[in-house]
Amino acid sequence: MAINEKSPSPAPAIVESEPATRCGSNTPGLAATSSNNGEKPIAHASLEERAGALAVPPPSGTTSSRYRWLVHVQFFACCWAMVVAGWNDGSTGPLLPRIQEVYGVNYTIVSLVWVFACVGFLTGAIANMFLEPRFGFGKTIFIGACFQFVGYAIESAALPFPAFVLGYAINGVGMALQDAQANGYVSNLPNSSTKMSFLHAAYGLGALASPLAATQFAQLPHWSFHFLISFGVALLDAIILAAVFRFKTHDECLAAIGQVRHLDEPSEKNDDSGSETEKSHFRKVMTLKETHLMAVFILVYVGVEVTVGGWTVTYVINERNGGPSSGYISTGFFGGLTLGRMGLIWANNKIGERKALVIYAALAIGLELVVWLVHSLVGDAIAVSFVGFFLGPMYPIAMNVCGRIIPPSLLTGSIGWIAGLGQAGSALFPFITGAISNKAGIESLQPIVVAMMAFTIGLWICVPRDKVRTASPSSSSPEGAGAIPPPPRPVVNV
Numbered sequence: 001m002a003i004n005e006k007s008p009s010p011a012p013a014i015v016e017s018e019p020a021t022r023c024g025s026n027t028p029g030l031a032a033t034s035s036n037n038g039e040k041p042i043a044h045a046s047l048e049e050r051a052g053a054l055a056v057p058p059p060s061g062t063t064s065s066r067y068r069w070l071v072h073v074q075f076f077a078c079c080w081a082m083v084v085a086g087w088n089d090g091s092t093g094p095l096l097p098r099i100q101e102v103y104g105v106n107y108t109i110v111s112l113v114w115v116f117a118c119v120g121f122l123t124g125a126i127a128n129m130f131l132e133p134r135f136g137f138g139k140t141i142f143i144g145a146c147f148q149f150v151g152y153a154i155e156s157a158a159l160p161f162p163a164f165v166l167g168y169a170i171n172g173v174g175m176a177l178q179d180a181q182a183n184g185y186v187s188n189l190p191n192s193s194t195k196m197s198f199l200h201a202a203y204g205l206g207a208l209a210s211p212l213a214a215t216q217f218a219q220l221p222h223w224s225f226h227f228l229i230s231f232g233v234a235l236l237d238a239i240i241l242a243a244v245f246r247f248k249t250h251d252e253c254l255a256a257i258g259q260v261r262h263l264d265e266p267s268e269k270n271d272d273s274g275s276e277t278e279k280s281h282f283r284k285v286m287t288l289k290e291t292h293l294m295a296v297f298i299l300v301y302v303g304v305e306v307t308v309g310g311w312t313v314t315y316v317i318n319e320r321n322g323g324p325s326s327g328y329i330s331t332g333f334f335g336g337l338t339l340g341r342m343g344l345i346w347a348n349n350k351i352g353e354r355k356a357l358v359i360y361a362a363l364a365i366g367l368e369l370v371v372w373l374v375h376s377l378v379g380d381a382i383a384v385s386f387v388g389f390f391l392g393p394m395y396p397i398a399m400n401v402c403g404r405i406i407p408p409s410l411l412t413g414s415i416g417w418i419a420g421l422g423q424a425g426s427a428l429f430p431f432i433t434g435a436i437s438n439k440a441g442i443e444s445l446q447p448i449v450v451a452m453m454a455f456t457i458g459l460w461i462c463v464p465r466d467k468v469r470t471a472s473p474s475s476s477s478p479e480g481a482g483a484i485p486p487p488p489r490p491v492v493n494v
Contacts, residue, residue: 067258074257075195077244078182079202081141084148084237085175086206087230089426090334093310094214094327097317098223103161107442111434114310116165118427120151120172125420127173128180129282129413136249137181138241144177145238149231156227167227174234176423180416187403187411188254197345197396204338204392207309208331215327250412282413290405290464291414294398297459298422301394303429304452307445308391309333310430311437312371312384315445320377332385340392353397357460360390365453372446394456395422405464 092113100110124144131140151171155164186192186199210230217226245253285291313330316322322329340360348356367390370383399415406414429452436444 064258070257071189073244074253075186075189075199077240078186079199080237080240081145081178081182082199082203083206084145084234085179086203086208086334087210087233088148088171088175088206089203089306090207090210090309090330091214091226091230092306092430093313093330094211094218095223095226096310096314098218102158102223103164105161107434107438109161111431112161112165113168114306114427114431114434116169116427117172118424118431120169120174121176121420121423121427123169124173124176125180125417125424128177128416128420129285131177132181132250132412132416136247137185137253138245138247138249141178141181141245142238142241142247144174144181145234145241147171147174147177149234149238150174152227152231152234156224156231158224172423172427176416176420178237179419179423180412183399183415183419184412185250185253187399187415188250188259189257190259192403193400194345196399197341197348197393200396200399201338201341201392204334204341204388207334208338211327211330211334215325215331218327219324285410285413285417288406288410288414290402291410291417293459293463294402294406294414295418295421297456297463298395298398298418299425299428300452300456300459301391301398301425302422303425304449304456305337305391305395306426307430307433307452308368308384308387308449311433311442311445315442316377316380318442320375320380322377329381329384332381333388336385336388336390337392340389341396343389344393348393348397353400354460354463357394357397358457360394361453361457361460364390365450368446368450368453372450401463 096110099113100106103110124147128140131143135143148171151167151169151174154167154170158164159167182199183196186195189195213229214226217223248256309330312333313322313326316326316329344356344360351359364387367383367387371380371387374380374383402415402418403411433445433448436448
């Protein structure tokens, strides 16, 4: 580890350092500190005092090693939450024909599993903006995990259809809370852009593994026992999140790894602010146009992703005379999704994330046309896998862009709404596809998917260019309201 003194510059690199005495902000980046000897909190100090409070000594070698270890542990916990989300989404497609058979329902009625999940996702996305300021990161993400395993417990019992789909709604609330918190937290970790790609690759791993189990259970008398495996995976998720984050706030968890956040708003848990702060935060998030534009993009993108992964199995069985093992095509799709999120990181950096996303979407459209027009079971299976490969990087790219166009103080709440609405897309568009297929036949799947992919390109073009993040959406200063002049800082090369 080498320590080099660095002279003041307009934008010095902020690197790992010893945690401040107390983290008290709600945004990524710089530190929030306050003393225990009666001094006024740094949140209310002058710019000079705030800048001076940031000049903390660099960590020792032992401390740096401990920080790195804790970063990996925390990142693994977030990844496991995404594995559970992927496991959930990857299970539906292979089980769908069996659900129709058991309950005797058509395409429209069986699509209610996605409608109820959509209700759960939207409920969780809105609840997240109130739960996090009140309870903090650690408790909120744990609550999400609890909702999820309760939902699986209901589904595993194969109750009458109304109760069965209710389990999807409960599950949706849990997924939305965890998705929001995991994305928001990883966006504050070191090397967050690369970690974001691996975070969503973990989603792909879960979606890759679940069809292997779901396809087998779909052929067994006790088909619903698949959800007992899901229950165990979700229960393990809750245990991991509780053990790693220990119900601490966002700032406390970051302080444990020597990371700190910008001090432009009160902390995520402020007893003095009460419900007024929560309402103010909610209002700011919901009036930010960038948030809603990205939310609509993610809504359509996730809708495409889950529609392809969920309905392609039924399409292949009916249109390509596929057998019971056609469920493995869903495995190929999500396997491609996982590989794309990890394997195309270099391409994203090489050509730029914005251009890369447009190229990937165009290639995915071309491959989906192959599935539509080429009547070959093997050829379609291969094409579907490559569709997943090129769709894969689009979600983490969008999350990275969110971090560059949304004010830091609103980032976690905004990502919660964006991710929650995206999960709603995973329910809304498969339902629409099912309703249309019930009238026009399952062969209508491909033109619907192609149109949705083309729409994502149009939405992406409308996303504003990267800008310097500000403290509030109304800030006119290029550095944001309350920007802190950076003090001389040592650069720590770990």
